[in-house]
Amino acid sequence: xxxxxxxxxxxxxxxxxxxxxxxxxxxxxxxxxxYTTIYLIVKDTYLAEDLxxxxxxxxxxxxxxxxxxEEGKFLxxxxxxxxxxxxxxxxxAKRYPMIVMxxxxxxxxxxxxxxxxxxxxxxxxxxxxxxxxxxxELPDSQREVLMMRHYMQMSFQEIAEATDVSINxxxxxxxxxxxxxxxxxxxxxxAYDQNLYPR
Amino acid sequence: xxxxxxxxxxIRYIYQETTAExxxxxxxxxxxxxxxxxxxxxxxxxxxxxxQVQVKPSEGTVDRILSYSKSYDLHALR
Numbered sequence: 001x002x003x004x005x006x007x008x009x010x011x012x013x014x015x016x017x018x019x020x021x022x023x024x025x026x027x028x029x030x031x032x033x034x035y036t037t038i039y040l041i042v043k044d045t046y047l048a049e050d051l052x053x054x055x056x057x058x059x060x061x062x063x064x065x066x067x068x069x070e071e072g073k074f075l076x077x078x079x080x081x082x083x084x085x086x087x088x089x090x091x092x093a094k095r096y097p098m099i100v101m102x103x104x105x106x107x108x109x110x111x112x113x114x115x116x117x118x119x120x121x122x123x124x125x126x127x128x129x130x131x132x133x134x135x136x137e138l139p140d141s142q143r144e145v146l147m148m149r150h151y152m153q154m155s156f157q158e159i160a161e162a163t164d165v166s167i168n169x170x171x172x173x174x175x176x177x178x179x180x181x182x183x184x185x186x187x188x189x190x191a192y193d194q195n196l197y198p199r
Numbered sequence: 200x201x202x203x204x205x206x207x208x209x210i211r212y213i214y215q216e217t218t219a220e221x222x223x224x225x226x227x228x229x230x231x232x233x234x235x236x237x238x239x240x241x242x243x244x245x246x247x248x249x250x251q252v253q254v255k256p257s258e259g260t261v262d263r264i265l266s267y268s269k270s271y272d273l274h275a276l277r
Contacts, residue, residue: 023268031261032253039254049260056264064271131252150249155216171207178210178245185245 004029008074015063027056030075034082037151040135040143041086051089055082079152134184142177145170204228209239213246 006025014022034055039048058081062068070077135143144163148154156174160167202224211217212225229236 020265020269024265027261027264032255035256036253045254048254049256052256052260053263053267057267060264060268060271064268127248128252131248132254135252146249149214150246156211156214168207171210174210175206178242181248182241182245185248 012063012068012074016066016068023060026074030078033075033151033153034079037079037147038082038086040132040147040151041083042089043136047089048086051082051085054085058085075153076158079154083147083152130188131181131185134181137184138177138180142173142180145173146177149174202228203232204235206238206242209235209242213239213243 008026008029011022011026011029015026031052035048035052038051038055039045042048042051055078059078135146138146141163145159148159148162149156154162156167156170160170163170165173204225208217208221208225212222217225229239
């Protein structure tokens with residue numbers, strides 16, 4: 001997990017004491033990850049934006065009313081809220097996530113790059129858009145584990161408990177998700193150029 | 200004797216869920232086990248790509264969130 005000079009817990013303490021700049025930092029720190037979590041479920045940018053706002057309304061209400069007690073685990077807490085709101089939306093609308101390819105025309109694809117050539121940026125954008133589509137094509141159980149671990153920052157033990165399976169099953173699903181993504185990208189001849197994807 | 204590890208162990212290692220002792224054992228195994236090393240490279244490259252796959256919300260949405268927080272006390276008073 002990325003280390004910050006000021007932890008999420010410290011920012012929340014400051015926010016509770018009335019520091020709105022602390023909240024701004026907290027939002028900006030995690031907004032992409034939370035938004036991506038929602039987007040990969042609902043597959044609609046406008047809906048994802050609305051649900052992101054609903055998520056943070058709950059966050060603000062909980063923290064400002066003194067009910068927040070997820071010490072040290074802000075990101076898993078808020079991504080669970082986001083995840084549940086997205087799933088609830090589908091239950092209410094009696095719709096279920098369709099596994100379809102996107103045409104790319106309605107994606108807020110604003111990934112940031114620095115000092116890259118136009119061509120390499122285009123290659124990266126196309127690859128990232130394709131990878132998002134491939135994630136959406138994964139079997140539900142694999143996509144769920146991948147999202148919970150990678151975007152919601154839950155541990156494999158927490159994922160196992162949340163999905164009522166053994167930790168070995170959770171790990172196995174993650175393994176299959178990663179292998180399936182790799183196979184599909186290889187099949188589509190997606191380059192794994194390390195110059196384009198620095199670690 | 201070098202311990203054998205599975206792909207699931209490698210995934211735990213990539214996501215930093217191994218103990219310090221396990222991490223050292225895996226790192227040692229990666230040096231001597233070419234097949235394990237190949238598996239690790241494949242898995243970590245895919246995870247590396249995932250790290251870059253994020254979409255951003257609009258500035259308008261973020262502004263509305265921040266405005267809601269700033270005006271929370273006004274809502275609460277009603």
